[in-house]
Amino acid sequence: MTNRRFTSLENPTNKETYKIIKEGLRKRAMIIIFSCCRVHYYGRAKSRLGLGERLIIIKPDGSFLIHQDRKVEPVNWQPPGSKAKVKIEDGKILVESRRRKPAEKLTVEIERVHTLSYYLVRDIHELEVAGHEEDMCQLILESPNIIEKGFRPIAREYQTSNGFIDILGKDENGSLMVLELKSRRAGVSAVRQLKRYLEDFKNDKHGVRGVLVAPSITHDAKELLEAEGLEFKSLEPPQELKKDNKITLDDFISSR
Amino acid sequence: MTNRRFTSLENPTNKETYKIIKEGLRKRAMIIIFSCCRVHYYGRAKSRLGLGERLIIIKPDGSFLIHQDRKVEPVNWQPPGSKAKVKIEDGKILVESRRRKPAEKLTVEIERVHTLSYYLVRDIHELEVAGHEEDMCQLILESPNIIEKGFRPIAREYQTSNGFIDILGKDENGSLMVLELKSRRAGVSAVRQLKRYLEDFKNDKHGVRGVLVAPSITHDAKELLEAEGLEFKSLEPPQELKKDNKITLDDFISSR
DNA sequence: ATATCAATGTCGGAG
């Protein structure tokens, strides 16, 4: 069946398959193929996938996905900007996708097509999402007292020799506080990260407090944290979708 | 059209859509819907996606994907093990997917279906892939001399207070060598990682060498590496697909 | 283009 917005075929011949894929690529359509195929990849790694039925998706932006009947991740893929081509070789349909840098090539050897279609997609909306580390950061800058009474932020993304501190501030006694934020349960790696940031402040005369801020913490992480004399503050990332005007650090005096 | 392996419809009515999705879910088929829809998610985060045309995939293992016409990643999804349901509410098709722990819910409000199909998928093959850190490790254990003449591995995944060392060994003079492997271009974070592992060996009498093993290294990482007196050894991850019997460390004497 | 960091990361393996 064919209309203005999409074209769809069942059990097409090789000739039809070739024609429709070619047409879909030329129109920069979203192409969907359900077929029995083999897949080969060579580039950053190398992979091979034997014969089986999979869903193939070629998007207008060059993204190329091959999905098996399990898992969220595609079994093979190419990123946006890749160039797809279709060929017939020895009476078999080959679909290839290449990327230049790094050089990568994905080849799908199609044995038999079950359904084939392409769509001229109308979709202008972007996802609006809340509940990230960034949202926690905003929340703390808006309401520093949720960390503790008297906490004052000084800097955000403060650079150290071991990376960027999420939030640097002072407690009510004037001691420096280094906050490391995680939007989900924090593990030992988060504690190690915090520990590294503190190395730059080892000689600070007023003393420095390291605080891991996350909704929860693993047992091992808690142990390491306490062994290192660091602190944990439980905080859930806020999940409000309305796009609020962001608070900048201009509101705070960067006085360190 | 309907046959034993798949069912496919174009521009179905709500009633047909409901029936086919229900049937596909019951048969644990892979369901593919191209439709104009809205999407809501609530769980580890919260998100909203306005009206637009997207590809919806429901897999037999419970994975649920919504793909826009761009990017490799789905715009919304649910992991394997989630439970999908279809409803009609106020004359509109709703498809929901829930997960228990953590509690997550994805809701798709379908405005209009363009194509709808489900497949009973036959696919037994797993991906065979080569070119990982693991393959480099195997290669080095098989042929230690590629690191340097006289290099002898002692332990793999050797535990320190700062995490696991990829390979620990000795050079021909008996000095300890700590190898940190990366299957791609190494950055400063890799150097910092190596640096941390060495802390446990600061007092070793024979001296310890830290070696970063990777196909290449970033400029900043090279500088930091040299400033710390560490070394770089260029090594490409092998990309051989044949499943070779793995070498275990039983072949080496753990004598440290 | 390169480097760095977060993610509803996902996934696999070990305890």
Add this chain to the structure above:
DNA sequence: CTCCGACGTTGATAT
């Protein structure tokens, strides 16, 4: 089940 680290991570942002 939880915890931990790798990934052809991807995607976004700053340099």
